[in-house]
Amino acid sequence: MAEPMYKQIAEDLRKKIETGELAPGGQLPTELDLRESYNASRNTIRDAIKRLISSGYVETRPGQGTFVLRNIDPFVTTLSRDKDSGLGGGEGASYLSEVSKQHRTPEVGPVRVEMQLARPEIAARLRVPTDTQVVSRHQERFIDGTPWSLQTSFYPMELVTSGRATRLLLAEDITEGTATYLEGATGRKQVGYRDWITARTPDENEQKFFGLPHDSTVFEIFRTAFDQSGVPTRVTVTVFPADRNQFIVNVGTLPDPEYDAR
Amino acid sequence: MAEPMYKQIAEDLRKKIETGELAPGGQLPTELDLRESYNASRNTIRDAIKRLISSGYVETRPGQGTFVLRNIDPFVTTLSRDKDSGLGGGEGASYLSEVSKQHRTPEVGPVRVEMQLARPEIAARLRVPTDTQVVSRHQERFIDGTPWSLQTSFYPMELVTSGRATRLLLAEDITEGTATYLEGATGRKQVGYRDWITARTPDENEQKFFGLPHDSTVFEIFRTAFDQSGVPTRVTVTVFPADRNQFIVNVGTLPDPEYDAR
DNA sequence: GCAAATTTGTTCGTATGTATT
DNA sequence: CAATACATACGAACAAATTTG
Numbered sequence: 001m002a003e004p005m006y007k008q009i010a011e012d013l014r015k016k017i018e019t020g021e022l023a024p025g026g027q028l029p030t031e032l033d034l035r036e037s038y039n040a041s042r043n044t045i046r047d048a049i050k051r052l053i054s055s056g057y058v059e060t061r062p063g064q065g066t067f068v069l070r071n072i073d074p075f076v077t078t079l080s081r082d083k084d085s086g087l088g089g090g091e092g093a094s095y096l097s098e099v100s101k102q103h104r105t106p107e108v109g110p111v112r113v114e115m116q117l118a119r120p121e122i123a124a125r126l127r128v129p130t131d132t133q134v135v136s137r138h139q140e141r142f143i144d145g146t147p148w149s150l151q152t153s154f155y156p157m158e159l160v161t162s163g164r165a166t167r168l169l170l171a172e173d174i175t176e177g178t179a180t181y182l183e184g185a186t187g188r189k190q191v192g193y194r195d196w197i198t199a200r201t202p203d204e205n206e207q208k209f210f211g212l213p214h215d216s217t218v219f220e221i222f223r224t225a226f227d228q229s230g231v232p233t234r235v236t237v238t239v240f241p242a243d244r245n246q247f248i249v250n251v252g253t254l255p256d257p258e259y260d261a262r
Numbered sequence: 263m264a265e266p267m268y269k270q271i272a273e274d275l276r277k278k279i280e281t282g283e284l285a286p287g288g289q290l291p292t293e294l295d296l297r298e299s300y301n302a303s304r305n306t307i308r309d310a311i312k313r314l315i316s317s318g319y320v321e322t323r324p325g326q327g328t329f330v331l332r333n334i335d336p337f338v339t340t341l342s343r344d345k346d347s348g349l350g351g352g353e354g355a356s357y358l359s360e361v362s363k364q365h366r367t368p369e370v371g372p373v374r375v376e377m378q379l380a381r382p383e384i385a386a387r388l389r390v391p392t393d394t395q396v397v398s399r400h401q402e403r404f405i406d407g408t409p410w411s412l413q414t415s416f417y418p419m420e421l422v423t424s425g426r427a428t429r430l431l432l433a434e435d436i437t438e439g440t441a442t443y444l445e446g447a448t449g450r451k452q453v454g455y456r457d458w459i460t461a462r463t464p465d466e467n468e469q470k471f472f473g474l475p476h477d478s479t480v481f482e483i484f485r486t487a488f489d490q491s492g493v494p495t496r497v498t499v500t501v502f503p504a505d506r507n508q509f510i511v512n513v514g515t516l517p518d519p520e521y522d523a524r
Numbered sequence: 525g526c527a528a529a530t531t532t533g534t535t536c537g538t539a540t541g542t543a544t545t
Numbered sequence: 546c547a548a549t550a551c552a553t554a555c556g557a558a559c560a561a562a563t564t565t566g
Binding site for chain 2: 051054074079080081190191193194196198200215217219226228230242249250251252
């Protein structure tokens, strides 16, 4: 026996899921049933199920059972457009209309405004010293009622201390978009941005908000926006669960943005 | 006790790793030692270590012990440039020079050329029927000796059956870049591309090649390149382990591409 | 609304196998 | 070959969450 028993059992169950013998949303036999089917101990069955969980096939609900995960229809965020250089996809203001275009229902939570000390990742991108005070605007975002992303934008404090962009301090949406608002209020026009895409495991807050297991994966995207002088005006950090989000980057001249096969 | 013991032990060990009390590359006490330190059974200790493994903090080596993972210096791939619309980052030909720019040593394996039946994901992007024959060019790529990515490009068969781009069939590098070669050989100029970014768990091949645990994460990026008529000339699928790869997308006008803080 | 039954979660003990030194 | 350390597997008991009667 090359492969240990728990891997064989996991593989067998995986096949039954792939072939549809165990349908999405359906329930697996209980641990005690599987224990008899496979002639193994309950712990071995549990090891097999743990494998299926971390591979993203099933979930267990205490007191209920083990269930095949439904295939989530992923949401696709476009990080770059070719036409409108300037503002891009996935951001606060454009979020609502962009999601609607994909025939899905977006919602956003209230904006939470805080003064914070910039941690190194943020400070370096905003080109301010670490632990400088910055304005933080945080928002939860949902699609069709499902938690979809967490977004936090950081702005240099001088934007508000100078008295020019004080609406950043109000805990309310800036419906025309912060890029547009900042251009009118400060004359600093957003002419470009750079996205830095990473993946990591979710922290405790993110696990709770998204309902993710501790060993799942989230995308973390740092967007640094620059004004016409090449000075960063803003850093936006957005966290997306990897199981329900995908991204598109368009470069050069392209045919119409058909959302074709996945 | 709200939290179960194995989570508390994992959390305690995690803190010791975060504070540097357990240094990167260093060895944890053996399971039997930890069993005494924490007054728990060996199974409970193992549950705690499993948590640390799936959170990416440690690895176990049978017969040796449990070790704190060294922080990998991630490689950053730029998916879009503002200047040169056309060819972009992370691709076959430009790979070697691009990696060298980051003061790291790139290597590539031999090109493996195959005729394949296009699976649906590929066929839809190339706009050919599923199971149509396509040319597949596959290559392994390394940085500083570490397996870094697996890349497979798919080309419509007509490019070679028409006798115009027969070098695609040769199992050798096309040093000037396939985009340049195809333009000369067929007159089809690459004027843009679209990247589709997803994350998933690695398959068995990928686990073996990259040395990844079965529950880790890889990025999978589908790049569809288009010619001046808006027709796809190529689909390139690249798989990157998420623990050692990050991506940048540039949009609009930007200051010099300083590779600043992470 | 409560008690019982069901199902998964945690913890222990033990034995044996496999990889490395 | 022996010692060490992790991997697999079994059995058992009790806890916690949920559903059922």
